[in-house]
Amino acid sequence: MNRVLPVLALSVGLVTCQTYDFERVTPVAVSQTSHPQTISATLLKPNIMLLVDKSGSMNLPANAGNPGGPSRLDEMKSAMNTFFGTSGTIARYGLVTYPVPADQCAPANTVDVALPTATVDDVGTESTLAQQAQQVNERIQSITALGGTPTSGSVFFVAQEPELNRSVSGNNDNRGDYILLLTDGLPNCSPVNVQNLCDCAPNCDAPRIEACACTIASCNIAQTAAQNACSIGCLDGDGSVGVISELATDRSIKTIVVGFGADLVGGDAPAVLNAMAEAGGFARNCKKNQDACGAEACDPVTKLCETKYYAAADGAALSLALEEILKNIDSDPCQQVLSTRPSDPRFLAVIVDGQTLTVDVDYRYDGDRAVEILGETCQKLHDSTPQDPVSLDIRVVEKL
Numbered sequence: 001m002n003r004v005l006p007v008l009a010l011s012v013g014l015v016t017c018q019t020y021d022f023e024r025v026t027p028v029a030v031s032q033t034s035h036p037q038t039i040s041a042t043l044l045k046p047n048i049m050l051l052v053d054k055s056g057s058m059n060l061p062a063n064a065g066n067p068g069g070p071s072r073l074d075e076m077k078s079a080m081n082t083f084f085g086t087s088g089t090i091a092r093y094g095l096v097t098y099p100v101p102a103d104q105c106a107p108a109n110t111v112d113v114a115l116p117t118a119t120v121d122d123v124g125t126e127s128t129l130a131q132q133a134q135q136v137n138e139r140i141q142s143i144t145a146l147g148g149t150p151t152s153g154s155v156f157f158v159a160q161e162p163e164l165n166r167s168v169s170g171n172n173d174n175r176g177d178y179i180l181l182l183t184d185g186l187p188n189c190s191p192v193n194v195q196n197l198c199d200c201a202p203n204c205d206a207p208r209i210e211a212c213a214c215t216i217a218s219c220n221i222a223q224t225a226a227q228n229a230c231s232i233g234c235l236d237g238d239g240s241v242g243v244i245s246e247l248a249t250d251r252s253i254k255t256i257v258v259g260f261g262a263d264l265v266g267g268d269a270p271a272v273l274n275a276m277a278e279a280g281g282f283a284r285n286c287k288k289n290q291d292a293c294g295a296e297a298c299d300p301v302t303k304l305c306e307t308k309y310y311a312a313a314d315g316a317a318l319s320l321a322l323e324e325i326l327k328n329i330d331s332d333p334c335q336q337v338l339s340t341r342p343s344d345p346r347f348l349a350v351i352v353d354g355q356t357l358t359v360d361v362d363y364r365y366d367g368d369r370a371v372e373i374l375g376e377t378c379q380k381l382h383d384s385t386p387q388d389p390v391s392l393d394i395r396v397v398e399k400l
Helices: 070-086 128-143 149-159 237-250 269-277 315-328 375-381
Strands: 047-053 092-097 177-183 251-262 308-314 335-338 348-352 363-365 372-374 392-396
Touching: 047 128, 047 149, 070 092, 070 315, 092 128, 092 149, 149 237, 237 251, 237 269, 251 269, 251 315, 251 335, 308 335, 308 348, 335 392, 348 372, 372 375
Parallel strands: 047 092, 047 177, 177 251, 251 308
Antiparallel strands: 335 372, 348 392, 363 372
16 A cells, blocks of 8 residues: 555645555544635655765775776766756755865865755745755765765764754754765774774784774875874774764654765675664664565564665666665654644644544644644554554644
């Protein structure tokens, strides 16, 4: 069964290409009035801030077996050009790139393209979002690659974006908030990394100290007097996982992890990227589709795929990964926005599987147009599947 929201009279347009697990219901008026009208709630387009790694390794060939072929950067640009051409209005996009050009090991400190300013709904925003997507794509096409991979600091910087923090600032726009991290390397360049334990050998191929993986190919002792390159190059997996986990837990900002490049399938990469993806609250899973993991195993208990991050070895695979991500991005079904403000809060009814919910216990109404489903009922909506759907019916009399 396709996932659909209840289609009620006067329903406004839903997010393009999105489907939901809710059954269709027949609308009825909540109260007998002289001019009853039933209106509906919609899910709004999510905020997606792209955080794109432009470290020096992006200049490497996408196919190691073809040294003269296109670089990872070339392949990424091609995939993004296609992505924004077909999916530019499905979400509200912004962009941050890292590291900082002037300091090859510094985290992002500038927003390349800010997220669009919040709107009450998505009506009439298609043209604006198309222009926004074009601006993001044009900036991506101009990227040059150089430096390290200061992921934890860059994720922290992106998370300060005001449009991603409306849910905690008291001005909630009822949109899903996401950071889409696209990286071809493991996180490093963290001056506060507790695992900066490397002795700077002539190069990082020398036996490494336990608990420290050197992620920079070669170490130049003279590079810095205060901290050698091998130390800066230590794997910052714990730091990155910690920042990503905090965002998901404390701010409801989910991080989508995309590992780009064929060399992320071995060594420390799978474990680190898997941990980051799981911490971000957007791990690949088979909760709603038992075939979603493809040829990989899906854990029967956690329902997570063996590879929890989205892996792409080249541009074609990246395009497919981005398409898969968009299919799995749902604005929070517990955050509903009414298409019109009710004439009186008494004429609002929220019904799940035939049971009328209790205001301030099962749901919260802000007195304007936002309805938030709470507690166990919210979890029930998140757990719904085509095989076990949930009926959500929000009924409102618009005016007396």
